[in-house]
Amino acid sequence: MLLSGELGPGDRLPTERELSTRFWMSRNCVREAVRTLSSMGVLESRVGAGTYVTDLQPQVLLDGSSFVLELLRHRNVWEVMETRRVLDALAASKAAGRITAEQLSELRELMATMDSALDLDERIAADLAFHRLIADAGGNQVLAAVLRTVAGGTTAARKRRGLTDAHAMERMHAEHLLIYRALERGDADLAATAAAAHVAGVEAWLLDTDDSPADQ
Structure with missing residues (x-):
């Protein structure tokens, strides 16, 4: 979704359930993938608002x-x-x-x-x-x-x-x-x-x- 351009900087990530259904993955796998991308500065979690794509600045x-x-x-x-x-x-x-x-x-x-x-x-x-x-x-x-x-x-x-x-x-x-x-x-x-x-x-x-x- 990120590589294809479907999601860009500032976009909200679909819910775990939606991602799990779309990619035929367990919710645990989805959660781990989101955690990994967050640690890389690609995604950020906002309390009560969901997970969003960061501004994807090169330095970050x-x-x-x-x-x-x-x-x-x-x-x-x-x-x-x-x-x-x-x-x-x-x-x-x-x-x-x-x-x-x-x-x-x-x-x-x-x-x-x-x-x-x-x-x-x-x-x-x-x-x-x-x-x-x-x-x-x-x-x-x-x-x-x-x-x-x-x-x-x-x-x-x-x-x-x-x-x-x-x-x-x-x-x-x-x-x-x-x-x-x-x-x-x-x-x-x-x-x-x-x-x-x-x-x-x-x-x-x-x-x-x-x-x-x-x-x-």
Whole structure:
């Protein structure tokens, strides 16, 4: 019903009895299916009103995958970083032709926050927001949602680098500035290259550390 388009965002799901009759399933099976889809963010139960299809926003549907990414991060941080590098480059490329003056102003504010923040967690939060804003500016909600999930799996590496690399802030500022200038000029190729190089810098740092990637 969902895949065929019979039900869409905000629509009310038929009752358990109706679904059981239509699909020749026991009501227990129907109940379990509804419970599973609810845990995935596809359905939501409203007390006294029934069960409804959610707005099916990509980020909501992908929230559950963040746990999977966290597991993968511990097993193979390299593949997570490689995925982020590819997605960041694509997001920056798409944003170059679409980003607004207001969004560029927000990027400048986030860069200023990263430069002035004394707390590492605050700096990382601004860094994540910087990249989220670029992804959102590209206009592809699915890409932005996937990138947000993948980027969350690299937070530990960012924090470790911030604690151990004395030049991390200086490099990050220069790399963010290059990305910003490419976006300001509307240069998609330069924006993609700068974004990829930014993530590659973290990968290079991981290669130089003595710890095993699986421990990052």
